[in-house]
Amino acid sequence: MTALTSTAPVARIHREPFFKRHHRPIVSTLSVLCFLLLWEVAAMQGWVNARFTSQPTQVYKAALVIFAKDDFAWHCGVSFVSFALGFAMALAVSIPLGLYLGVSRRGRLFIEPPLMALYTAPRIVLLPILIVWLGIGLGSKVAIVFLGAVFPIMVNTMAGVRGADHRLLTAARAFGATRMDIFLKVLVPGSLPAILMGVRLGVGRGVLSVVVGEMFVSEAGIGHQIMTYGQAMQFNNLLVYAFTISLFGYGLTVAVRMLEDRIRSWRPSA
Amino acid sequence: MSQDVAASGRMEIRDLSITYRKPKSDEIFTAVDRVSLTIEKGSFVTIVGSSGCGKSTLLLAMAGLIPRAAGSITLGGAEVTKPGPDRAMVFQDASLLPWRTVHGNVRFALELQRWKRDDIDERALRYVRMVGLAAFADYHPHQLSGGMRQRVNIARALCVDPDVLLMDEPFGALDAQTREVMCDELLRIWERDKKTAIFVTHAIDEAIFLGDRVVVMGRNPGHVREVIEIDLPRPRTSAMLDSPAFVAYRRQLREYIAADLLALQMVEALV
Numbered sequence: 001m002t003a004l005t006s007t008a009p010v011a012r013i014h015r016e017p018f019f020k021r022h023h024r025p026i027v028s029t030l031s032v033l034c035f036l037l038l039w040e041v042a043a044m045q046g047w048v049n050a051r052f053t054s055q056p057t058q059v060y061k062a063a064l065v066i067f068a069k070d071d072f073a074w075h076c077g078v079s080f081v082s083f084a085l086g087f088a089m090a091l092a093v094s095i096p097l098g099l100y101l102g103v104s105r106r107g108r109l110f111i112e113p114p115l116m117a118l119y120t121a122p123r124i125v126l127l128p129i130l131i132v133w134l135g136i137g138l139g140s141k142v143a144i145v146f147l148g149a150v151f152p153i154m155v156n157t158m159a160g161v162r163g164a165d166h167r168l169l170t171a172a173r174a175f176g177a178t179r180m181d182i183f184l185k186v187l188v189p190g191s192l193p194a195i196l197m198g199v200r201l202g203v204g205r206g207v208l209s210v211v212v213g214e215m216f217v218s219e220a221g222i223g224h225q226i227m228t229y230g231q232a233m234q235f236n237n238l239l240v241y242a243f244t245i246s247l248f249g250y251g252l253t254v255a256v257r258m259l260e261d262r263i264r265s266w267r268p269s270a
Numbered sequence: 271m272s273q274d275v276a277a278s279g280r281m282e283i284r285d286l287s288i289t290y291r292k293p294k295s296d297e298i299f300t301a302v303d304r305v306s307l308t309i310e311k312g313s314f315v316t317i318v319g320s321s322g323c324g325k326s327t328l329l330l331a332m333a334g335l336i337p338r339a340a341g342s343i344t345l346g347g348a349e350v351t352k353p354g355p356d357r358a359m360v361f362q363d364a365s366l367l368p369w370r371t372v373h374g375n376v377r378f379a380l381e382l383q384r385w386k387r388d389d390i391d392e393r394a395l396r397y398v399r400m401v402g403l404a405a406f407a408d409y410h411p412h413q414l415s416g417g418m419r420q421r422v423n424i425a426r427a428l429c430v431d432p433d434v435l436l437m438d439e440p441f442g443a444l445d446a447q448t449r450e451v452m453c454d455e456l457l458r459i460w461e462r463d464k465k466t467a468i469f470v471t472h473a474i475d476e477a478i479f480l481g482d483r484v485v486v487m488g489r490n491p492g493h494v495r496e497v498i499e500i501d502l503p504r505p506r507t508s509a510m511l512d513s514p515a516f517v518a519y520r521r522q523l524r525e526y527i528a529a530d531l532l533a534l535q536m537v538e539a540l541v
Binding site for chain 2: 185186
């Protein structure tokens with residue numbers, strides 16, 4: 001009897017109010033809605049000149065037209081292919097190289113000065129050279145995406161390997177681990193979170209690069225369309241493409257972040 | 271042949287010295303100075319001393335993880351130069367791979383020693399069960415208490431079936447109550463097959479409670495000060511902690527360690 005009454009309060013499910021449970025998405029959505037509303041009202045009331053600032057409703061109307069005509073899917077496809085090729089190459093180069101530099105002091109000393117110079121300089125200064133080498137088109141765009149994404153991933157991978165907990169290395173050695181064992185079973189899994197963080201940064205750089213690249217060295221693609229509509233002062237149309245590319249970048253970033261969270265499930269959550 | 275079996279868990283340390291070069295200078299620092307010690311097969315030897323007496327360094331040398339300046343360490347007649355499957359080490363906290371589960375961490379040791387693939391999972395699980403963590407086999411280290419993590423550490427060392435178990439302050443990060451429970455648990459496991467055990471600690475009670483012999487180390491440079499035989503019956507129980515014999519050992523050890531600290535202070539006062 002006493003047991004029954006004592007368990008009763010535990011059995012009652014404590015339910016938080018709706019707002020509290022979905023705190024994050026609600027606040028985020030509200031923030032976006034507020035911004036759109038202010039934008040719309042400001043243009044409508046003449047606080048700002050709608051000719052230069054555009055208006056959410058105008059962008060929406062423009063979007064309907066662009067989705068129907070304007071080869072929207074094709075431009076997106078062109079941008080996507082440049083991004084995907086450049087990013088895949090960046091992954092293929094940066095992760096192995098970053099891992100190697102993480103374990104090799106000599107390699108690090110050798111490659112660090114030019115690496116850091118390239119990492120900190122805006123890669124876009126290389127664009128004119130790339131155009132001469134690779135011409136206007138896919139090659140240059142892939143190269144510029146590659147250059148944008150490769151460094152953050154490589155630098156983070158290297159830092160992940162170097163930041164390995166030496167106590168884990170000692171423990172592995174005590175059990176007779178070979179250098180390869182330590183690399184594959186301690187260093188690589190241990191630096192996975194850092195690698196993914198680099199990938200997430202690389203996505204941002206890569207998306208930026210593909211747009212900038214297309215503004216200058218392309219006859220098609222999202223960046224090309226943005227440039228064209230910008231020169232024609234058609235900001236409604238320009239914004240449709242701008243939103244498309246930021247949505248793509250944002251989606252990819254969120255996807256990588258979800259992967260990071262999965263991999264980090266072995267870590268203390270807070 | 272029978273000679274080999276008898277000698278397999280016997281460790282002999284002869285005139286062992288270990289030196290370090292201090293970072294950013296050419297000064298040589300002697301961590302362990304001409305230590306000689308014989309550890310019989312199947313005995314439980316504890317090493318105590320204040321911090322900086324070289325006790326952990328000595329243990330790392332037995333593990334084959336650090337080079338020696340002079341002298342020798344032999345195990346079962348063979349020279350110890352690098353880590354080997356005849357020794358396994360239990361570390362302080364935080365030596366488990368955080369991305370592996372309890373089971374995966376025990377398995378890790380078997381993988382490194384190239385155990386055959388088909389029974390590796392089963393064997394790892396058996397040792398997880400032995401330390402009482404069957405229900406937590408799929409947990410990650412951060413989800414466990416400090417005591418549970420050390421159980422994993424012990425399981426990981428035992429599963430590779432070493433001749434000698436080396437323990438470097440394995441309970442140093444635990445609270446007093448958990449320590450006592452873990453000491454009981456460790457002895458219970460050790461009594462089963464009585465592997466040679468070498469246990470480094472700075473806790474005097476722990477050293478007496480666990481050991482057949484207590485090696486007291488002194489500092490500057492690290493050396494063996496005394497070796498005391500602990501004549502308490504096994505299995506040891508926590509009731510013995512208050513027995514007259516235990517209290518006498520405790521007082522004796524305290525005096526040795528205090529004398530070492532005092533000698534050091536006098537040296538410092540002179541300098």
